[in-house]
Amino acid sequence: MKTVKIHLILSCFFIFSLLSCNQQKEQKIEQTVNVQPEIVLDLVDLQSKNKLGKDTVVTIVNxxxxxxxxxxxxxxxxxxxKNEIDLSKVDIKNTLIIFECIDGYKPEMPLELFLKTNPFLxxxxxxxxKGSNWEKIIKNGNEMNADPFYLVYTSVSADNQEYKWPYNVIKFRFESKNKNIKALQPKDDEKAMKGFALFQKQCITCHAINGIGGEMGPELNYPKNITEYWKENELVDYIVDPASFRHKVKMPTLGITRQESQEIVDYLKYMSEHKK
Ligand code: HEC
Known part of the structure; x- marks a missing residue:
């Protein structure tokens, strides 16, 4: 009798622990799914469905x-x-918000920073x-407008380089901070690391390496790495001052030094051995 009782208690315990184990597993799976959600907001689509929210008039000084x-x-x-995304499920510290623009320009900033301010679309x-949505923007002698959206902030100075003010914005995309970095990071070369840090800061918004990065400028690694068909010293000079090579060039002069440019070129050379 006693042993039956113990058996019963033991098997109850066993079943119970199995159940709770399963529960834990389910929770775990849910969590890993939540860490890297593929979140894209198609702003034009939301606008057509009248889901952008209340509009207001904002004044932007300077x-x-x-x-x-x-x-x-x-x-x-x-x-x-906040209306479209459950932010409590997003790993905010490790997420970038990417602003996708019509011409393939993809500036990005830490989501955490973006959430700290007053951004308006x-x-x-x-x-x-009359008859137009925008006053014309004149850039490199070309006339443009900001359609469909221009991202502005009421509480950030335009001098603050950490904040991006893209126009022609069509989508917001959330991406894990580590996704790009890991794939393009030189793992075994300190010299290339320096250039990589610069490339990440100055170039990746417009240029891709192995398909990762912006599309406004050309891919720089494959099928041919840029260092395989440009003379090295001219490449260094071009990156410092593109307008000294090409009339009406679209690539901006970024204010980097010749030495920094050399470091970027060293990184690009390294990547020629690491095509995808
Ligand atoms: C705002 C966007 C933008 C940024 C930032 C930018 N580029 Fe460019 N880049 C372009 C565009 C667009 C072109 C295509 C040529 C042109 O300027 O019309 C280009 C062309 C180039 C070329 C010449 C490719 C060829 O064979 O025609 C190189 C090399 C290059 N960029 C390297 C860089 C590097 C390195 C950085 C960072 C230090 C950088 N770019 C930053 C937009 C950009």
Whole structure:
């Protein structure tokens, strides 16, 4: 009798622990799924469905694109994010927000920083001439407009380089901070590490390596690495001052030194041995 009782108790215990074990497993799986969600907000699609939220008029003192004080009709970008995404499930510290633009330009910034301020998605310039949404932007002698969205901030100085003010924005994308870094990081070469840090800061918004990065400028590693068809010293000079090579060049002069440019080229040479 006694042994039966003990058996019963033991098997109950066993079943119970099995159950709780399973529960734990399920929780774990859920968590790993939540760490790296593929989150993309298609802003144009949301607009067409009237899901951008309430619009308001914001005043931007010293607008960095128009270089004067501007007023826009805009929606609050934080409210929009909060409405569309459950931020409590996002690993905010390790996530980048990427602003995808029409021409393939993809500036990015830490999501944590973005959430600390007052970003607005402007969709119409209050001072635009009749029949147009925007006052013209003049860039490199070309006339452009900011359609469909221009990202502005009411509480950030335009001098603060950490904040991005892209126009022609079509999507917000969340990406894990480590995803890009790990794939492009030189693992066994200290010299190339220096250039990699610079490349990440100055170039990756516009250029991809092994398909990772911006698309406004050409891919720099495959099928041919740029150092395989450019003379090294000219490449270094070009990166410092592209306009001294090409009339109406689209690549900006970034204010980097010749030495920094050499370090970037050393990194690019390293990557020629590490094609995807
Ligand atoms: C704002 C975007 C942008 C940034 C930032 C940028 N580039 Fe470019 N880059 C371009 C574009 C666009 C081109 C295509 C040529 C042109 O300028 O019209 C280009 C061209 C180049 C070329 C010449 C490729 C060829 O064979 O035609 C090289 C090399 C290059 N970039 C390297 C760099 C490096 C290195 C950095 C970082 C230090 C950098 N770029 C930063 C946009 C950019």
């Amino acid at each position: 607008d960095p694109v128009y270089h004067k004080t501007k007023k826009y009709q805009a929606v609050n970008a934080l409210e929009l994010l 402007a969709f119409k310039d209050v001072d635009a001439p």
